[in-house]
Amino acid sequence: xxLARRIIPCLDVDNGRVVKGVRFVEIRDAGDPVExxxxxxxxxxxxxTFLDITATSDNRDTMVHLVEAVASEVFIPLTVxxxxxxxxxxxxxxxxxxxxxxxxxxxxFNPDFxxxxxxxxxxxxxxxxxxxxxxxxxxxxxxxxIFTHGGRKGTGIDALEWVESMDAYGAGEILLTSMDxxxxxxxxxxxxxxxxxxxxKVPVIASGGVGSLEHMAEGVLEGHADAVLAASIFxxxxxxxxxxxxxxxxxxxxxxx
Amino acid sequence: MTVAVIDYGMxxxxxxxxxxxxxxxxxxxxxxDPEQIAAAERVVFPGQGAARDCxxxxxxxxxxxxxxxxxxxxxxxxxxxGMQVLVEHSEENGGTDCLGLFPGAVRxxxxxxxxxxxxxxxxxxxxxxxxxxTRAHPLWxxxxxxxxxxxxxxxxxxxxxxxxxxxxCHYGRGFTCAIARDNVFALQCHxxxxxxxxxxLLENFVNWNGQT
Numbered sequence: 001x002x003l004a005r006r007i008i009p010c011l012d013v014d015n016g017r018v019v020k021g022v023r024f025v026e027i028r029d030a031g032d033p034v035e036x037x038x039x040x041x042x043x044x045x046x047x048x049t050f051l052d053i054t055a056t057s058d059n060r061d062t063m064v065h066l067v068e069a070v071a072s073e074v075f076i077p078l079t080v081x082x083x084x085x086x087x088x089x090x091x092x093x094x095x096x097x098x099x100x101x102x103x104x105x106x107x108x109f110n111p112d113f114x115x116x117x118x119x120x121x122x123x124x125x126x127x128x129x130x131x132x133x134x135x136x137x138x139x140x141x142x143x144x145x146i147f148t149h150g151g152r153k154g155t156g157i158d159a160l161e162w163v164e165s166m167d168a169y170g171a172g173e174i175l176l177t178s179m180d181x182x183x184x185x186x187x188x189x190x191x192x193x194x195x196x197x198x199x200x201k202v203p204v205i206a207s208g209g210v211g212s213l214e215h216m217a218e219g220v221l222e223g224h225a226d227a228v229l230a231a232s233i234f235x236x237x238x239x240x241x242x243x244x245x246x247x248x249x250x251x252x253x254x255x256x257x
Numbered sequence: 258m259t260v261a262v263i264d265y266g267m268x269x270x271x272x273x274x275x276x277x278x279x280x281x282x283x284x285x286x287x288x289x290d291p292e293q294i295a296a297a298e299r300v301v302f303p304g305q306g307a308a309r310d311c312x313x314x315x316x317x318x319x320x321x322x323x324x325x326x327x328x329x330x331x332x333x334x335x336x337x338x339g340m341q342v343l344v345e346h347s348e349e350n351g352g353t354d355c356l357g358l359f360p361g362a363v364r365x366x367x368x369x370x371x372x373x374x375x376x377x378x379x380x381x382x383x384x385x386x387x388x389x390x391t392r393a394h395p396l397w398x399x400x401x402x403x404x405x406x407x408x409x410x411x412x413x414x415x416x417x418x419x420x421x422x423x424x425x426c427h428y429g430r431g432f433t434c435a436i437a438r439d440n441v442f443a444l445q446c447h448x449x450x451x452x453x454x455x456x457x458l459l460e461n462f463v464n465w466n467g468q469t
Contacts, residue, residue, distance in 0.1 A: 001387045002372065003428055004405060041452065046385055075276050077407060077450050097271050099450060122306040124381065124409045172381065172409075201368065203379045226379055256385040256405045 004256040005220050006046035006227035007244055008205060009234045011036055012053045013082075016062045018235060019053065031235070034069050040234065041074045043241040046256060048074065049102070049175070049229060052082030053150065060089075064096045071097025081129050081175070090117055094125065102175055104129040105148040108155055111169055118170025127205075128171040132159040132192055133179040144192055151179040159192070160199055167200040174200055175229065178208035183232070185211025193223030205229050213239065213247040220253050258283045260463060261297035261327075263339075265289055265304075265318045267311050273303045273336065276449035280460040291323040299463060300327040302443075304338030308363065308412070309350035311338050321356070328358055328441050332467040334459075335443030340436065341414060343443055349412050359436065361416035370429035381411045382428045388435065388446065389425040394469060396442050396461045397423075404454040406446035408434075414445065440467035 011018045011033055018031050037048055048070070052063045060083060067080055080093045081102025090101050107114045107128055118126045131151050136143040144159035163174050176196050178189035188206050197204040206225035210216060210233055219228040233239050245255040262274050264287045277285045286293055294300060302324060304311050315321050327333050328343065335343055344361035347353045355363070370378040385405040390397045413432035416422065424435025424444060435444040442462065448455035 001403065001427070003378075003382065003408075004385045006384050071272065071275055073279070075272075075279070075450060075456055076452050095271055097275055099272060124305060124383075173383065201380055203381070203383050226384070 002254060004046070004254050005225075005248065006205075007044075007216070007241055007248075007255070008047045008049055008227055008229040009036075009040045009045050009241070010049045010051060010207065010229050010231040011235075012051045012231060013059075013063060013066065014053050015059060016066060033066050034073075036235070037070045037074050040241060041076055044245060044256065045076065045241050046227070047077040047079065049079040049081065051102070052080070054082075059083075064092060067093060067096040067098050079127055079175075081127070085113075087116060087120060090121060090125075094121065098125075100125045100127050100173070102127045102129040104131065107166065108146065108148050108157070111165065114166060114169040114171055118172070123170045123172035123202075126171055127173045127175050128163075128166040129175040129177065130159065130163060130166070130196075131177050131179050132189075132196075134189070134192070142191055147179055151182070160195055163196050163200050167202055171202060173203050173205065175205045175207060181209025182207070184209050185232075187211065187215040188219045188223055188225075188228075190218060190223045193219060193225055197224040197226070203227060213244060216244050217248050217251040217253060220248070221251065258299070258463075259297045260285045260299045260301060261294045262287045262301045262303065263289070263294060263320065263324065265311075265314045265320055267304045267306050267314050267338065270303055272447075273301060273449045276456060276459055277301065277463065280456055281463040283463060289318050289320065291320065294320070294323045294327055297327075297331075299332045299334075299465075301334045301336065301462075302327075302339035303336045304342065306338060307350055308338070308341060308347040308353040308355065311342055312353055312355060315342070315356075325356060325358065331440060332462065332465050333441045333443075334462050335441070336449070337410065337445060337447060340443035340445055341412065343436075343441070344414060344416065347412060358441075359416070359421055359438065360418045361414055361421070361433075361436075363412045364415055365412055366429060372429060378429045381409055382413075383409045385451075386426050386428060386446075388444075391422050391425050392437075394423050394437055394442065395465050396437070396458055398461050399457050400454050406444075406448065406451040406454060408446045410445055437469070439469070
């Protein structure tokens with residue numbers, strides 16, 4: 001027996017409600033965050049990730065209260081992302097009961113922010129979220145670029161170079177989302193996931209595209225991911241966490257059951 | 258009865274406090290005041306971050322004597338860095354002298370850690386791993402042996418004093434993940450983030466009289 005691969009439900013939050021978009025655009029309501037969190041915990045989720053998808057200042061206050069409410073009754077690691085731009089944002093979320101924060105756009109604008117955050121709070125609570133999109137043509141060697149603003153803005157930065165530099169800057173974990181696959185249910189971008197996971201020394205969470213149990217197992221077996229994150233398949237009850245874990249165990253993956 | 262959670266500015270102590278409040282009706286005080294620590298019946302010593310920062314923060318807050326005194330006389334629970342700094346030395350930050358309450362050293366997992374099949378393992382060791390209870394202890398009551406707990410660390414404890422070990426874990430190598438002696442129990446993993454098993458351990462702690 002050894003370390004289990006983690007299954008992480010992701011709750012996208014907009015104005016205090018869980019929502020799920022397809023390719024970050026079409027938004028469907030998926031319920032109350034605290035109720036969702038409680039249910040996932042009971043079903044055996046290994047961690048929870050809350051993503052503030054609008055990240056306005058009003059919404060930030062709502063997120064702080066939400067994190068406080070969840071952290072008072074759910075005792076597994078909680079990650080909060082979306083709109084984390086300053087050291088004060090991190091402190092606020094950690095004080096509310098989050099264990100880790102996800103930094104995305106702010107890391108791109110100022111990579112030193114990741115270093116400062118890791119120095120101040122420890123790498124263990126700094127997750128660098130990376131939204132990557134394949135930019136190479138059909139007959140070219142694969143290349144991915146990182147995008148910001150929920151996948152709307154290209155940066156010209158090579159995704160593999162980026163994750164290596166974030167690893168060196170003190171990221172404790174990489175949350176990797178394939179913008180091509182997010183919300184499509186076509187499965188992870190396994191080539192991207194494997195390349196990123198093999199390139200860094202810290203754990204990688206694969207995200208974007210899960211539509212079946214098979215996809216979850218592939219993320220680990222072929223993508224070399226340390227954890228797999230999914231949203232819609234859990235929110236709308238297509239699969240239960242326990243079902244995913246039992247399937248993964250059948251495929252020879254160590255899980256916490 | 259009060260439980261003091263020692264606050265010396267290292268990391269996220271809110272989680273520990275919330276989890277303790279969940280398992281006890283007794284007051285839980287997050288404090289850096291030596292008098293409050295001395296007055297509490299039980300003391301929790303958490304910690305995150307790097308060893309040198311931790312030791313520096315303990316001294317900057319003037320808490321070294323309070324921590325040592327609490328670890329000598331009342332039920333005392335060290336968590337994560339709060340376990341590591343109880344031993345003599347850590348090789349983190351080019352070598353850091355720790356509190357030296359117990360024999361042992363803290364070592365880095367290494368950049369080429371591999372599992373039994375030769376597969377590379379990530380560092381930090383992050384996630385849910387099994388904790389083997391090497392001896393019975395009141396804090397293990399009601400927790401199945403080999404239950405999974407949540408870990409996040411890059412350094413592990415090594416002790417040559419076998420009677421100190423109370424829990425063992427495996428990640429590329431076997432290591433001591435929990436120690437206990439007299440009124441002290443300390444563990445590498447995070448009970449406050451380990452769902453039911455972790456909550457049970459915290460509940461056992463707040464009900465523990467410090468005897469084994």
